[in-house]
Amino acid sequence: MVNEIIVDVGLNETRVAVLEDKELVEIYIERPYPETLVGNIYRGKVSSVLPGMQAAFIDIGHEKNAFLYVGDAVAQREFIEEDDIHKDFKEYNIDEVLRPGQEITVQVIKEPIGTKGPRVTTHITLPGRHLVLLPNADYTGISRRIENESERIKLKKIADEIKPKDVGLIVRTASEGKDVEDFKHDLNFLLRLWESIKQKEHSGSVPRCMHKDLNLIYRSVRDLFTWNVDKFIINDRQQHSKVLELVDMISPSLKLRVEYFSKNYNLFEYYQIESKITRALARKVWLKCGGYIVIDRTEALTVIDVNTGKYIGGSNLEDTVLRTNIEAAREIAKQLRLRDIGGIIIIDFIDMHEHEHQHMVMDALRQALKKDRTKTTVVGMTGLGLIEMTRKKVRQVLSSIMNVNCPYCDGTGKILSPESVASDAEKEISAYFKRSVARAIQVEVHPSVASILKGEDGSKLAELESVHGKKIVVKGSNDLAREDIKIKEIDINSLVC
Structure with missing residues (x-):
């Protein structure tokens, strides 16, 4: 199987595609706005505590307050796998853990979606290349994607040996086949990073962001660019140089797999990714x-x-x-x-x-x-x-x-049938004549609706004119949406009989 990571750097967005044997299996998109929040660490303030929901809202400086569930607010008990945590929190009430106005350090674990604000946790995780540091836990775990039992035992032993007291470590999938020396640089970097974050906790205004996760390109190198990826292709020369520098620090053996796409051609079209994205929608x-x-x-x-x-x-x-x-x-x-x-x-x-x-x-x-x-x-x-x-x-x-919701169907995927719109048009014609002394009007609608209003050989329109005793001109226009109806008064003398 040939695995490739294709990075398309544009002015307004960066896109990362993961291909397995030329098939698109993952796509990531990052834009300047809205800003990506997942992974960011904030010093926030408890805005309100809701005992009925066993949750609290935290002001982190975002337009919407963040949601903190009681299970994410109490101390961690036991970790079992990467990103999989057992929590023993049933004996806690949220108002026993937090109070309004209290300052608290939280990390975003879910982006704001729709009307909901971001979801946060006090269980901080700092991902590196080979390890995830859990500053508030005391546990070692192995990624569930490493299935070889002897490899899991070996990595667990290494993690136990290097783990400092009173912190947790999770060995990531990229660590498969690595030895103890490969972990030390990663661990030292993460420990220094956490110390820097801790120093920022009690200085500065609240709320504020104390740590931002890497942007999409560098997260892709850290999280996706592993030994089983054959090529990392990027179309921006400046970012290509920075990727090489990062790879040289974290996994030098992969440098030869990083390629700059220099062709004067759309990168995603060249790899036939655009059509695959269309299919994914x-x-x-x-x-x-x-x-x-x-x-x-x-x-x-x-x-x-x-x-x-x-x-x-x-x-x-x-x-x-x-x-x-x-x-x-x-x-x-x-x-x-x-x-x-x-x-x-x-x-x-x-x-x-x-x-x-x-x-x-x-x-x-x-x-x-x-x-x-x-x-x-x-x-x-x-x-x-x-x-x-x-x-x-x-x-x-x-x-x-x-995608955004269709302005015509409001995201339902359905619009009124021509017959339904024609019926509405008849009602609007009646209402217009009741409030107006007009002797003649023009009704402009979509052609499919116009044909129904006119009827076969104009019979329906003649009947409508007879009911109201007025002249009605029906005009079909392709410029109108199916549900649009426009009525205006016209000069009856200008009509050609």
Whole structure:
């Protein structure tokens, strides 16, 4: 498998695409506004405490107050995997932990989404190349993506040896195959960084930002550019030089894999990424077998429906269903990762009667999800045969970043039919004549609505004129949206009979 990271640096946005065998599997977009907040550390002030929600709102200087749940406000108890924390907080009440006006150090763990402000935690994490430092914990853990048991044991031993007292360490996926010397520089840097942040805690105004995470390009080098990535390609010469400097510090052996894209050509078009992004925004995704999946999002959850589509299989219906569902399971895992869909996810696979087939599809889904760096949990199958799962929500989904609600349908994906608009136009004509002494009017509407108002051979329009006893001119205009209706008075003497 050939893995590539493609970085497109523009004036108004930076885009990072992750390709696996030429297939787009992850896309990240960063713009000057809104500013990326995840990873930033703030000295904030408790704005309000809500015992009924077991949460508090923290003023961090953002336009919306941050949300702090009680489980993120009490001391950490036990870590089990990277970004996976057990919390023993049920014995706490939020008003016993925090009070209004109290100063507190928090880190953003979820971007503001929609009307909700950012979510924060007091459980600070500082990621490096090989390690994540947990300043307020005392634990060592290994990334769940390192599956080799002997390697996990080796890395756990190294982490235990170098871990300072009263801090926690998590060994990252990029550390696989490394030895103790590879960790020392990383650890020293993170310890110095935390000491610098601590020194800023009690000096300066509140609220204020004490630490900002790296920008998208450098986060990509730190978090994505590992030994299994064959190429890191970037189209900005200045940023290319800075990437080389960073790689030289954290992983010199990867320097030869960093390339500058010098062609006078759109980088994403050259690697056929633009068309793949368009596909990632589509509601319907076709499978290679001829089936397809439909992805619908609501505010609370995402629903995915699987259909056989054009695929008719062989002579065995169960085999056709199984093959479609297995291919759909793999595609769904890829789409969740690509679109960065988080929260509750419900999957409606095609009905399977064989329990063995159900297990095969579940296994295919779980295996495909192992490639996802974001934590996912497959809960299981409901009584209605639906697959229920969750995926950690950190940032806005791709569609929210690239799309806005349609000004005509307000994001519903539906508009009134021409018949409905024609009916509304008739009501507006009646209302116009009731408040006006006009003898003639012009009604300007979309052509599809105009044809309905006129009727076959103008019969409908003649009937409308007879009802009101006035002259009505219906004009179709392609410049108008389907639901637009414009009525104005005209001089009856100017009409040509």
